[in-house]
Amino acid sequence: MEVVSSGAASLEIPGYQILKKINQGGMSTVYLATQRSMGRQVALKVMSPVLNADPIFSERFQREANIVGQLSHPNIVAIHDIGRYRSLNYIAMDYLPGGSVADALTRGAIEPLEALHITRQIAMALDHASNKGYVHRDLKPENILFREDGSAVLTDFGVARAVARTTRMTNTGMVVGTPHYMSPEQARGAAVDGRADLYSLGVVLYEMLTSAVPYQAEEAVAIAIKHLTDPIPRLPARHSLYQGLIDRFLAKDPDQRFQRGLDVVDAIDQLLAALDGKSPANTTKMNNTSVRVSSLLRALVMTLYGTLCDRLGATWARWRDKPLHQQHPRAEQQTIMRFQQVLQDSAPSKRRSRRYAGIIAAAVIITLVIWGKNPQWSSAPSPDPASAETELADSRSPVSAGAEPAALANSAESANLDNRGPREEAATPTVAAPSVAAAADAPAHITDSTQPAKTEGLPAEPAPTPAVEEAPPTYSLLVSVKPNDARIRIMNIVPRYSPGIALEPGRYDIEVSKPGYSTVRRWIEIGSANVNLAVELERRYFPGRNFQSPLKSGGSGPEMVVVSPGSFTMGNNQRPFTSPEHKIAIGRPYAIGAHEITFNDYDRFAKATGRALPNDQNWGRGKRPVVNVSWQDAQRYAAWLSQETGYKYRLASEAEWEYAARAGTNTPFWWGDGSAKGKANCRRGCASEFNTLFTAATAPVGNYKANAFGLYDTAGNVGEWVQDCFLGDFTNHRGDARPVQLKNCDLRVVRGGSMREPLRNISSDYRTGLSEKASSKEVGFRLVMEL
Structure with a gap:
């Protein structure tokens, strides 16, 4: 398969300065960019060049820009520009830095009042879109983003359609949407209007309150059947006040739901007024969700x-x-x-x-x-979901259109579908699922009325010999993938892919996916020869991405930022411990802490493992970098964090640390030769407000500017433990990023200098040594996560 570089450094679009990649999907990549003519930051959505040849994807990309261009509303993302440069189709739209509802849900359920305000804003956006004649068709947490002020914004109108074309059918037997958020009529493949979007909004509200979607199953069609047949789920007891809203949102019959977004706004306003102790406004004819004292x-x-x-x-x-x-x-x-x-x-x-x-x-x-x-309370175990008779595709991916309608009907009647487990992975991709109600009754016997009737007493004419149709030729399809355990599926046929599968001539929709990697989707043409296809998946952790891994015990790990591979000159010939200068090649991307590990981070580990809390020197805990921890303590914290998250955390090697601290520069400091004021906390030369003539203290992490890689406090504040054994120079140092390890090593490297060091000792190349068992009020650490 053709592989196109998606790095920001290799991308050029006239009129825009590309700053960094902020998101990537199978269809497009989104970059943070500056629109030169206006001097404003925008999100630049660039369609993958390999999809340009496919008219379906090109049409969807153009349709999103055309639809949003007709919608002007504060809760709908705004389009600033659309164009094509060489092989790149692009859309410039609002940059929304506040993350998405899906991101918020990774931290657990959302506070009820906040969830109501988000629902209210999106309801107004849907009402505006519906008045303009459009149905979104794919409303889900990933498509609700936040501005800096916290207001909610509806995005991704790529599969939206005008109401006049709301059959939801893109091809015969295919529907578009995401199964967990589909309305019943959407799952049946019937015509939909704005009330289908309100159903999806109700699912999102339920998920915000409980952190779980209301209907869950292993297969996409089983989820659709639950939307069709299962009763409306009940909220936990403490959220029972909001059950009336959920009942109206998730009614199976569209006529029993909220009829438009403003009805939702009225209902929420009355509920909020009642909670604030105010007299609720008069209800409209369409709104009977008023809240009384009873x-x-x-x-x-x-x-x-x-x-x-x-x-x-x-x-x-x-x-x-x-x-x-x-x-x-x-x-x-x-x-x-x-x-x-x-x-x-x-x-x-x-x-x-x-x-x-x-x-x-x-x-x-x-x-x-x-x-x-009743001192012992227990909840009844959820019954196991029955397996569907028809083999169905994964609920997170498009499903083939060839599933038999009769099998779907049988599974709807027989499946036990009450499965309400925890929320699945936050980023569920848009899928195409077969229509659940597409069956047409076929007669048991068909008589050919064109043949003459048999005459009594006369010999019957011999029946004509039926012509034997020649079977069409078939050709093999072989898909070679990296990594080799990636999943391969052909989305528009029923048979599963197997290496060398025999296929008739035609176009086939190929999807290659693996958790932790970006999914590749492409149409291929099989004509008159066998086809061999090579696909290499990119890791989902793209350079510049910030993320936090959830902990098993609750909460999140430290904030990490992904650093891309590269090379740099390590060391400084002007210092005794940092010579000779030598080239280092970083062969693989890695994630490194955006901040030094804080007391908040470390204290959670200490309490969980029964360790003593380190002394904060009366500077304060919270978001200040942890100090008075040894190299061995840092190693234990990394091992605990690895166990809590399921990912490999460790101390950085010297090479990894210096590469990230330099952030692409070749000067002693990442900010060049300018003033250090506002950029670092050090004893002399930084003009730091945390240092006086007689005292010096740490600053909270993130108090100063970040370098170009998004790392804070790599110069000053606290020195940082790294993996390597401390040697007097770099004479025997390797040319790669591996740490220097020796038997019986007691002295470990500390990088970056501290708040008590002068400016010359907080440069990117500065290093010193300290016993791995020692702790210091000037030394902390940050971690690397292997990708």
Whole structure:
């Protein structure tokens, strides 16, 4: 397969300065760029050149720009420019640096009030698009992004269509969408309108509240069947106040849902007004989701019940010395406080206030009695989902259109589909699934009315011998992939791919994928010869990407930034310990900490493993870099983090550290020969506010500017442990990035200088040695994650 470089350095588009790659998918790559004519930062979406020959992808790319160009709304991404340069189609749009709802969900459920505000903003965007005659057709957490001010923005109209063309069918038997967020009519392949988008928005709201999608199964069609047949899921008890919204959003019949986005806005506004203790506005004819005091009382009882169950579970876990699942207590406390405020403000008389207070007290007493009688609470195990009779494609990828409708109908009737597990991987790709209701009843027997009837008493004419059609020729398809365990699928036929599969002449949709790599999708033409296709997948961790790995015990690991391979001159002939200068080649990308490990990071490890907390010298903990940790302590933290995340973390080698600290420069400091003010924390020469004539302290990480690779505090603040044994010079140093390791090594390298060093000792090449068992108030560390 043709491989096109996607590096920002090799990409040139007139009128734009490409800064870095910020996202990549199978169809396009998004870059952060500066539009020279306006001097503003934009997200530059560039279609992969290998897809230009395919009219389907080109049409989808152009359609997104045309549709969004007609939609002007603060909650819809804005298009600034569209064009083509050589083989590159591109769209310049708003740069949205706040991440997506999917990114937020990686940290757990979203606070209910925040989820309501996000839902309200997207509902207004959908209402505007619907009024203009467009249905989004692929609303999901990945397509809801945030501006710097936190406002939500709807993006990715690549599969949107005008209402006049809303059959959702792109080819015979194929539907477009993402199974977890498809409306029932969308799954059937029926015509859809704006109410299908509101159904998808309801799924997103459910997921924001619970961090899990409402319907889950192993196969795409099984998920679609759940949307068609399963009852509307119930929210946890503490979120029961929002069940009315979910019921309206996820109604199977579009006529029973919210009819337009403004109806959603009305319902949420009334709910928010009730929670704030204000008189809700009059409901519209289409909105019957008003909140009364009686509803709040019922919700309060359920909230108390859910809270008691959570507390009981937490007590049981502590008694058994097991880690606790972190909840979001602030939302519960805020809800209860607002319930109290509503009850106080809405009571017209003391008698009513006393009555409501009595009801609340009775509810609490009853709940406590029940709790006392049933100390052991357990939830019924979820039944295992039945397997579908037809072999179906993966729920995260397009599904072939050749599935038999009868098999789908049988699986809809027989499958036990109540599977509500935790949320699957955040970035679910857009898929094409077969229409669940595409079956047409065929008669059992067909009579040819064109043949004359048999005459009584006359011999029947001999039946004509049927012509035997010659079978079409077939040719083999062989796909060679790197890595060799990648998954290969042919998306538009039923048979699974096998090496050398025999195929008739025609066009075939090939997908190659593997977790951790970017998926490759391409149409190929089989004419009159065998086809051999070579595909090499790129790793998903592209240079410049920032990410945090989730921890098994809750929370996230340190922020990492991906560094691309390259070469540089290491060392400095003007210093005794850093000569001779020598060339180093970094052969593989790696991720290195954007910041030094903080007390927040290290204290979580220390508490989890029962270690003593390191002394902070009274400078403060939190986001300040951890100090008073030895090289051995840093190694133990790296091993614990590897176990918590499932990825390999370790200390950087000297070469990796210096390459990242220099950030492509060949000067002693990453900022060149200019002033160090505002760029580093050091004793003399930095004008640091954390250093006085008599005292010196660390600065919180990220307090100063980052270098060109996105790394903070590589100069000053604290020195940093690396893997290597300390030798007096680089005479025997290698030409690659591997660390120097010796038997019985006791002295380890410290790089970067500290807040107590003068400016000349915080350069990118500065190094010193320290016993691996020693700890210092001037030394911390940052980690590398292997990709």
